[in-house]
Amino acid sequence: MAKELKLMKGNEAIARAMIASGTDGYFGYPITPQSEVMETLMAEKPWETTGMVVLQAESELASINMVYGGAATGKKVATSSSSPGISLMCEGLTYLAGAEIPCVVMNAMRGGPGLGTIQPAQSDYFQSTKGGGHGDYQLYVMAPASVQEMYDFVFDAWDIAFKYRNPVLILTDGAIGQCMEKCYTRDYVPRWTDEERREKAPWGTWGKPANRERNIITSLELESSRQEVFNQKLQKKYAQMKEEEVRYEMLNCDDADYIFVAYGTSSRICMKSMEIARAKGLKVGLLRPITLYPFPSKQVAELAKKAKGMLCVEMSAGQMVEDVKLAANCQIPIEHYGRFGGIIPTPEEVLEAMEQKIIK
Amino acid sequence: MANDIVKPENLVYTKTKVLTDNVMHYCPGCGHGTAHRIIAEVIDEMGIQDKTVGVSPVGCSVLAYNYFDVDFQEAAHGRAPAVATAIKRLNPDTFVFTYQGDGDLAAIGTAETIHAANRGENIVMVFINNGIYGMTGGQMAPTTLVGMKSATTPYGRRVDLNGYPLRITELLATLPGTYYVTRQSVHTPANVRKAKAAVRKAFEVQRDKKGLAFVEIVSSCNSGWKMTPVQANKWMEENMFPNYPLGDIKVDGKIAEGIDANRLVVSAPLTVKQ
Ligand SMILES: Cc1ncc(C[n+]2csc(CCOP(=O)(O)OP(=O)(O)O)c2C)c(N)n1
Ligand code: SF4
Ligand SMILES: [Mg+2]
Numbered sequence: 318m319a320k321e322l323k324l325m326k327g328n329e330a331i332a333r334a335m336i337a338s339g340t341d342g343y344f345g346y347p348i349t350p351q352s353e354v355m356e357t358l359m360a361e362k363p364w365e366t367t368g369m370v371v372l373q374a375e376s377e378l379a380s381i382n383m384v385y386g387g388a389a390t391g392k393k394v395a396t397s398s399s400s401p402g403i404s405l406m407c408e409g410l411t412y413l414a415g416a417e418i419p420c421v422v423m424n425a426m427r428g429g430p431g432l433g434t435i436q437p438a439q440s441d442y443f444q445s446t447k448g449g450g451h452g453d454y455q456l457y458v459m460a461p462a463s464v465q466e467m468y469d470f471v472f473d474a475w476d477i478a479f480k481y482r483n484p485v486l487i488l489t490d491g492a493i494g495q496c497m498e499k500c501y502t503r504d505y506v507p508r509w510t511d512e513e514r515r516e517k518a519p520w521g522t523w524g525k526p527a528n529r530e531r532n533i534i535t536s537l538e539l540e541s542s543r544q545e546v547f548n549q550k551l552q553k554k555y556a557q558m559k560e561e562e563v564r565y566e567m568l569n570c571d572d573a574d575y576i577f578v579a580y581g582t583s584s585r586i587c588m589k590s591m592e593i594a595r596a597k598g599l600k601v602g603l604l605r606p607i608t609l610y611p612f613p614s615k616q617v618a619e620l621a622k623k624a625k626g627m628l629c630v631e632m633s634a635g636q637m638v639e640d641v642k643l644a645a646n647c648q649i650p651i652e653h654y655g656r657f658g659g660i661i662p663t664p665e666e667v668l669e670a671m672e673q674k675i676i677k
Numbered sequence: 678m679a680n681d682i683v684k685p686e687n688l689v690y691t692k693t694k695v696l697t698d699n700v701m702h703y704c705p706g707c708g709h710g711t712a713h714r715i716i717a718e719v720i721d722e723m724g725i726q727d728k729t730v731g732v733s734p735v736g737c738s739v740l741a742y743n744y745f746d747v748d749f750q751e752a753a754h755g756r757a758p759a760v761a762t763a764i765k766r767l768n769p770d771t772f773v774f775t776y777q778g779d780g781d782l783a784a785i786g787t788a789e790t791i792h793a794a795n796r797g798e799n800i801v802m803v804f805i806n807n808g809i810y811g812m813t814g815g816q817m818a819p820t821t822l823v824g825m826k827s828a829t830t831p832y833g834r835r836v837d838l839n840g841y842p843l844r845i846t847e848l849l850a851t852l853p854g855t856y857y858v859t860r861q862s863v864h865t866p867a868n869v870r871k872a873k874a875a876v877r878k879a880f881e882v883q884r885d886k887k888g889l890a891f892v893e894i895v896s897s898c899n900s901g902w903k904m905t906p907v908q909a910n911k912w913m914e915e916n917m918f919p920n921y922p923l924g925d926i927k928v929d930g931k932i933a934e935g936i937d938a939n940r941l942v943v944s945a946p947l948t949v950k951q
Binding site: 386533 | 726727728729732739740742745746747749750751752754756759760762763764766767768770771772788792824865909924
């Protein structure tokens with residue numbers, strides 16, 4: 318399929334981008350609000366065109382471990398779910414990170430805790446960026462704010478995943494997953510040939526030819542001194558991500574006195590709030606973190622030198638705000654405004670919060 | 678020692694090249710080492726070393742990748758059948774086997790086990806049933822017999838307290854996705870030969886793309902059972918085999934001749950000898 322302009326849902330964009338980006342396998346389990354990912358894949362039958370394998374697993378425990386098995390053979394394997402399913406996947410995610418297996422996982426966040434609601438939320442920020450599973454590991458976390466980014470980020474995610482041998486999480490929410498927007502599709506990237514796989518994933522376990530040592534995929538190391546060295550290696554990798562892979566967008570920040578910090582759906586709301594504010598003569602800007610890990614801390618710190626205050630807007634009780642505060646290091650007032658449980662705030666109430674909490 | 682007799686022409690038996698030279702960590706007397714060996718021999722004899730991918734989850738055999746000279750994945754507790762499912766589906770030309778204990782396969786991984794079998798995944802599952810959690814120090818397993826003592830059933834397993842032992846192999850035989858289901862042991866040379874033939878058959882089922890092949894090996898855990906290796910083998914014959922009868926249960930996709938249908942549907946609680 319060549320470049321085209323199409324109207325599609327965010328979830329559909331993820332599925333179509335998986336096929337177009339040369340993904341080898343998808344394993345999933347239905348959960349609202351992202352079931353359209355697997356539904357689109359099953360309707361598209363990519364196994365008849367690109368050869369991509371698609372399988373409905375018996376649970377998220379199984380699907381993330383299918384990702385583990387398949388991706389550990391050096392293939393591009395992905396899954397998607399929503400908050401309760403991602404909680405089940407956290408065991409698998411720490412094993413994937415611990416065994417250094419590249420893969421792509423999408424979370425269309427819904428309101429929690431527990432079964433919560435099927436409406437959109439952003440309350441899995443901590444789970445996504447601070448662990449979720451056990452141990453000192455990090456996922457590379459990207460937060461799309463449009464259907465187009467849902468599509469494009471799948472391609473970028475594969476590059477990062479294989480560059481760092483690390484799982485990538487595309488952290489979105491039910492609103493972006495469900496909304497329909499126009500989206501430019503891309504030319505298909507063919508799936509890797511066996512030769513390309515050998516080159517790009519020489520560590521993969523697909524059967525040991527006579528001329529190489531066996532490849533072992535494991536996260537086990539019983540000898541503490543070696544386990545510490547391995548952890549240091551992981552930390553070096555994460556430090557390199559912080560140096561080289563931070564992504565963000567700044568809108569109207571050059572002259573801004575007051576800055577919204579928001580990602581995903583919240584950033585879309587803040588764009589409108591900013592427009593209303595500017596029309597009122599208020600110098601308001603927006604910093605939109607695109608990577609939540611690594612977090613654009615340097616950018617926050619820079620902005621904190623010249624702005625008078627920041628309002629962090631999240632569909633949560635206040636999670637990312639902790640990273641913003643850490644980065645700003647008490648230079649200026651930082652406040653949080655949040656709705657949760659599946660409520661999306663209006664641009665007007667967000668601006669009002671800025672006026673009351675920051676501008677005063 | 679008459680070292681002069683150690684000559685190539687006098688050689689009658691060697692270690693298969695599919696096992697590495699690493700010293701095994703298993704307790705002396707344990708069945709794991711023998712089970713490894715017969716699998717490795719089959720891989721060697723079928724000439725599929727370059728196409729085989731093994732999966733072992735946690736349990737005493739978590740370090741199996743140190744011993745098999747094939748590409749290998751270590752999996753989370755219970756998840757090997759899901760892991761193997763994807764390896765095989767994405768790499769249909771490989772030979773994929775899982776190697777799992779009873780706690781792994783029949784407790785924490787029951788869902789993955791049943792669904793991989795029911796989908797008829799074209800993989801080999803080797804199930805080491807020693808009736809106990811060996812690795813964590815001998816706690817009750819789903820296959821622990823009624824009356825059997827373990828670290829968490831110090832007075833013996835009781836149905837009212839602990840529920841019934843699970844004969845998961847019989848259960849799997851009733852699923853349409855399994856093509857070959859058998860129960861073996863490796864405690865005597867004759868049984869080792871039979872078990873090896875069963876493993877060979879299982880890999881051939883995979884080669885011929887017939888569905889899931891399942892080989893249970895009833896094995897002793899003399900450390901966990903707190904017995905000498907010899908006592909453990911005797912105890913296994915007297916207590917485990919009557920409850921976990923050896924032999925083929927399903928062959929060529931059909932329940933094997935002579936298998937009492939009742940064994941597959943209803944069974945009395947599996948109990949130690951009174
Ligand atoms: C999620 C999780 N829970 C518990 C454990 C601890 N654990 C390790 S091995 C094991 C039991 C293994 O028993 P079995 O599968 O029968 O293997 P065996 O050691 O007897 O060969 C347990 C409970 C773990 N590693 N992971
Ligand atoms: S604890 Fe039991 S199963 Fe584990 S190595 Fe020792 S004898 Fe074997
Ligand atoms: Mg056991």
